[in-house]
Amino acid sequence: MIRWTFFIALGLWLLVLVGLKLLIAPPIPASVLTLYLVMTTVAIVLFVMANEDRWRAFQAPLRAVFEGRVPRFVQAAVLIALPVLVMGAAYLRLAPTHDAPFEPRVVHPEPPSGFNLKGKRISVSGLKNPLRTDGPELAARIAEGKNIYYRNCFFCHGDSLAGDGHFAGVFRPIPANFRDVGTLSMLQESYVFWRVATGGSGLPKGATPWNSAMPVWQDFLSEDEIWKVVLYIYAGSGSTPRTWEEGTHAGHQ
């Protein structure tokens, strides 16, 4: 078995490449695919190098080719195939495409310490949803929030809150998917309130390029209505707001 190390390593690498390319849908973006392949290559090479017998067996066919101990046509095939592969890779990398360039963007832009809401200064730090109570009135507020959501947000964020509303396809970036484990569940309600209230134009400079089409909802909704929508999108997507232990949030104002 060990004498086939080179071919097993090569086969494994190709298997990983094919698996990543074909078995995962939607396709993995090229940036992540490259990352995975580099790490896989490093892992395979290190594994081979970590044992003297494996390392010698791995080198044997390479040595045989480059030291001329194989038939001439094999040597020629390898020596032609290598630059052709490099050429192919270079062509694929440099060939022009009609695709829009990628936009490196941050997942969650940092919230400001405070922002203006209808002329009133709101401090984000320590801000809590005043409508999130334990009583029976919570269900009614969520229902109201749902109503507001369907009148205003549904068109972009969708019926299932997955960012797949009727208009979603025309936006870059597309609307947020509230069902994604990395969106609402990661954030405190104060953060979501800030994002809804100030929309795309309220994003900090550090968040560029963003190009968010999110309206500034404080121009259309009251403070209570925004909080109700926040209640609904958490409830409707099955998420729970991020919280911290009481008394430990010593944050600056």
Place this chain on the structure above:
Amino acid sequence: MSARWPERPATPTARALSQTYKGVLKVSLLLVATYVVAQALSGFLPAAGYRDLLGLSNRTAVWIVAELHLMFAAFVLGVPIFALITEVVGVATKDRRYDDLAREFTKLLAMAYTLTAVLGCTLLVLFVVLYPKFTAYMHGLFKPTWALYLTLIFAEVIFAYLYWYTWDHLQGARKRWHIALGVMVNLWGTALLFIADAWVTFMMSPAGIDEAGNLTSLWAAVANLTWMPINIHRLLANVAFGGAIAAAYAAFRFLAARDDAERARFDWMGYVGSFIAIGAFIPLPFAGYWLGREIYQFSEQMGVSMMGGGFSWLWILQAMLIGSLFFAANVYLWLGMGRIPGAERYTKFQVPMMLILTLGFLVWATPRSIIATGSEMVAMGGSHHPFLGLFGVMAAKNTAVNVMILTTFFSFMLYRRGNRVAVVPWAAAGKAVQALAIAAAAVVVVGYGVYSYYVPSIVRIGYSVYQVTAVLAAMVVFVAIDIPLLKGAREIGPIAWGRIPARAQYALVFLAVTFTWLMGLMGYIRSGIRQHWHVYGRVADESANAYTMTHGDATLIVSGIVVAFFLLVAAVFFMAMREERKA
């Protein structure tokens, strides 16, 4: 402090005291010179809130010198811990090699202390000259701690000199006094670290001041929210760093060795250095997680900037570096098993271990926010991939790192029993319990990792504690069984020290370089998340450099610092070798 330790004295006590006196004198002169230069420059230059240094921005100048100072400080704090541990092991095992090893590395400290002190004094001058207003503010707040800091510098110097110069004299029955000196060196060193951390962490999570920035409680300012997490994180990192640099030194000496005896000696040294480095490295992610949690708790803005905002991309680099550390550590151990007769029994475990490490690495390095072209984003339905997105969150990353830690620990344990066969009657049962402990920990880690997708974040954070506890408990159970299990074990053959491929030594050098790179990168993130604040939310940075750099520029500076550090370290190694040849 001098560039090299002077000749070792013939009459021990008096000469040790005499050399210590000279050391204290040199430190005093250096400090006086620093004060005079800083005062002279302050008086000579026109008054300003900020100044640049000969065209170089004040931020870059301070950044480079501060990071280099910190790296050498980590070295001179980490190596004495490393030396003390090996010295104590030498006493406990009655193996003279450990004492020689500790002495060998203490020798490296002389030049490193000098560089640390010179860099520290340069940094102080730069603070006073380039950031006069802010330095005056910080000095005013922390005045008593400065006095304590200076006192501790002298205490550290005195005990470090005594520790070195009494090495040969305090042997045998007097060894305990030498160990006591080593403990004192480490105590003062740790106290110095804690004080410096108070200044740094106050800038991140200020406390003990009123709205106007006036001091209300010095203790509150010192014991701010991030102080203790950074203390613990840096303390562990210093041990790992000291061990890694020591291992790199041994690797360097191994590669330059002229005969088998020398190769065997430095092979063994490299192993001990890497053992301590990786031992201290294993709990580091836990300490780092605690620090991250405290940052979030202090300020959600700062936490979001760090993990989800502009700095989040740097964590992918961090994942690449730490994943590479795990790879390198395991590969070094597996290569080392080649010189242990009997260790081939465990080669079969390398395939599943490498598979687990690679999968863990892939998960850890999966970015949450993916770089994608327009068509790729359309295909994914956003910037988050519906499947890979699951790996981009902390639930997956915590699981991955815990599994990688467990695997590396297992690798260590296999290495340890490489040439030994347990002969106790309960060996089979003992091994079964050990396997069960590892399996149980893996189930707990993966189980909680998967389940944490279904619970609120506050509950999920609690699960990470269970995961860590399971891994630590498995380690404790494994080692507790392993010690009696291998007592009186039959030895298949002696370890053939020195018979290890040269590439294993490059793995050790890689460990040291990667540790250093990580320190530079993480240090930048920790400091950078303050953004345009000197003291977060309280004292704004009003200089022209109060902007966040591009990641490309920042990582270039970090990498440049790492290169400069290793050039200086190479000089330290060279001086140590030259001294040895002279002797």
